[in-house]
Amino acid sequence: MSANLKSMTRKELEKLLADVKKALQTAQSRDRRDARKAAEKAAAEFGFSLNELGEDAPAKQKKAKAPKKAVKASKPKYADPADASRTWTGKGRQPNWFRAAVEKGIAPSDLEI
Template sequence: MSNLDLDALSLGELKQLEKDVAKAIGNFEERQKAAAFEKVDALAKDLGYSLPDLAELSVSRKRPASTPKYRHPENAEITWSGRGRKPAWLAEAIAGGKSLEDFAI
């Protein structure tokens, strides 16, 4: 690595150097990713698979949407499944004296 006297550079030169370094880092990372991809792809082929076949295994499986159990009294499109945090409208109603069963579907 060369010894570069940064103190001798102007602000413009330093900013250009910063851009050049960022670009060089990006290019380096892309080359590293490409090399890693080639290695993994070759290993997958050796095992009789394609990389997309293996990649689909790592995709998270989403659970189906939960069935709504509670409905907003004024807007029937707003529901809650009973999972996770209580929606604000339901928490406010319960704090106001209503019971959870009042909103059951």
């Protein structure tokens, strides 16, 4: 079947598209039916029905993960003596102002809030 698409009108093309979609649905239904018959035959060879085999499927499925809890922001533990708006929680990498203050001889306990 070779259709010259360039010479077809828009309505003819839309009808062709609808026919193709319908044919695809029919083919999918036929393939699904054939697959089910083949699966039933294979299960019957082992003495089972598809319904009996389908009962085990939910037990093997993975559990849904619980949603993660929001992480609370840590409270600041240290403040820059020159600018109190610059703070550090004491976790992670040391800020430059903290490192410079310690190098000058200021004790970390003196920088605590």
